[in-house]
Amino acid sequence: MGHTRTDSGDETLLKIDGTLDALTAPELRPVLDQLVTESRKSITVDLSHLRLIDSSGVGALVSLLKRVRGYGGEVRVAGVRDQPLAIFKLLQLHRVFPGLPGA
Amino acid sequence: MITLSVPGSIEYRDIAVRVIGGACKFVEADDAEQFATEVVSAFSEAFNNIVLHGYRDIRASGTPPGNIEVVIHHRAVDDATRELTIAIKDHGRVFDPAQYVEPPDEMPERGMGLFIIRSFMDELRYQAGPPNVLTLVKRCRQGERKKSAPP
Numbered sequence: 001m002g003h004t005r006t007d008s009g010d011e012t013l014l015k016i017d018g019t020l021d022a023l024t025a026p027e028l029r030p031v032l033d034q035l036v037t038e039s040r041k042s043i044t045v046d047l048s049h050l051r052l053i054d055s056s057g058v059g060a061l062v063s064l065l066k067r068v069r070g071y072g073g074e075v076r077v078a079g080v081r082d083q084p085l086a087i088f089k090l091l092q093l094h095r096v097f098p099g100l101p102g103a
Numbered sequence: 104m105i106t107l108s109v110p111g112s113i114e115y116r117d118i119a120v121r122v123i124g125g126a127c128k129f130v131e132a133d134d135a136e137q138f139a140t141e142v143v144s145a146f147s148e149a150f151n152n153i154v155l156h157g158y159r160d161i162r163a164s165g166t167p168p169g170n171i172e173v174v175i176h177h178r179a180v181d182d183a184t185r186e187l188t189i190a191i192k193d194h195g196r197v198f199d200p201a202q203y204v205e206p207p208d209e210m211p212e213r214g215m216g217l218f219i220i221r222s223f224m225d226e227l228r229y230q231a232g233p234p235n236v237l238t239l240v241k242r243c244r245q246g247e248r249k250k251s252a253p254p
Contacts, residue, residue, distance in 0.1 A: 022151045023113045052120075054147050055215035062212050083140045090222050096210050 003031060012040045017049035020057030020084075032064045041073035044099075048079025053087055065096060074098065105175040111158045111168035111193060116150045119173055123189065126175045130185045132243040141223035142187060142241055148216035149191055149237055157195025157235065169194040172234070186242045192234040199229050200237070 001024035006013045012035060020028065035043060045061065047053075065075045076099040080088055094100040107122055109115035123146045124139050132138035150171065158168035172192040180186050200217050221227055226240035 019117075021113075021116075021147065022155060023116070052143075052147070054144070054151060055211075055213075055219060056151065058215060059212040062210050066210060066212075082136075083144060086137070086140050087144060087219065090219060091211065091215060 001027060003028060005031065005035075007040075010040075010042050012043045013046060014043060015046040015049070017051075019052045020050060020060070021052065021054040022056040025056040025060040028060055032060060035064065036067045039071055039073070040068070041071075043068060043073065043075045045075060045077045046079050047077055047084055048081065050080070050084050051082070053084040058087060058091060058093070062093075062096070106173065108170045108172045111154055111171045111195065113151070113154045115171075116147060116154070119150060119171070120147055122173070123175070126177065126189075127187065129177045130187050130243060131245065132185070133246045138241070138243055142189070142239075145220040145223040145239055145241075146189060146191075148219045149239065152198055152216055153191065153193045153195060153237075156198050157193050160196060180242060183244050184242055185245065186240060189239045191237045191239070192232070194233045195235065197231045197235055199231065200227055201229065 001016065001018040001020055003017070004015045006015075014031070014035070016028070018024070043064070061075075061077070068075050075097065077088075077097045078099050080100060088094070088097075088100055105122065105126055107119060109119055120143055124143050127139040127142050128135065130138060153171055154168070161168050174190040174192070176188045178186055178188075200220070220239065224239045224241050226238070228238040228240075230236045230238075
């Protein structure tokens with residue numbers, strides 16, 4: 001799993017690639033915690049290069065969403081495809097993540 | 104039949120997933136990509152459950168966790184139906200999926216693994232051990248064009 005963070009004014013773009021799962025989600029958690037600590041209000045998570053996600057990875061993203069919404073911000077996801085899209089559709093996450101195609 | 108045995112640590116999941124993904128090709132599903140996506144997703148969650156829950160106490164005691172053995176079969180059920188069966192064996196704590204039936208809520212952070220397994224597989228069986236055996240079964244019906252193709 002790799003990630004890059006780019007800030008532009010109030011906007012933050014977080015790109016995650018590779019695999020986001022039970023092994024790598026703990027590695028990403030400090031990055032997500034830092035976004036919350038800085039109260040970033042508009043976050044886009046680009047998953048166009050994410051190859052595989054599991055329930056631990058989904059849990060990390062949903063946790064971020066809940067915390068950011070807690071202070072009035074928003075998290076969008078972009079570029080979801082292949083196996084991650086199948087998981088997002090199954091869990092009907094289009095209902096909570098703006099920008100996600102409907103099931 | 105394909106068998107493999109890997110240490111019950113999350114670092115070894117990727118190796119097992121690659122074997123599962125390869126085994127899916129033998130089923131020759133019409134939509135091979137979707138078939139493999141669903142099987143790999145379900146298997147990954149099952150592997151996670153064994154490592155994170157089944158072997159948690161053993162790992163916490165400082166003892167290396169036991170292995171996870173995976174046995175894969177594929178067969179033709181009839182002229183139009185193929186079936187992939189994955190038996191996953193462990194020596195950890197009993198984790199009976201039948202005790203966990205709730206689907207995830209709208210904003211889930213936990214409890215999604217079994218929901219994913221149930222949704223993507225056609226059958227889920229569990230036999231408490233040792234060894235515990237979780238059996239995942241997925242079938243696919245092949246299209247008319249493939250059915251009529253010469254052997």
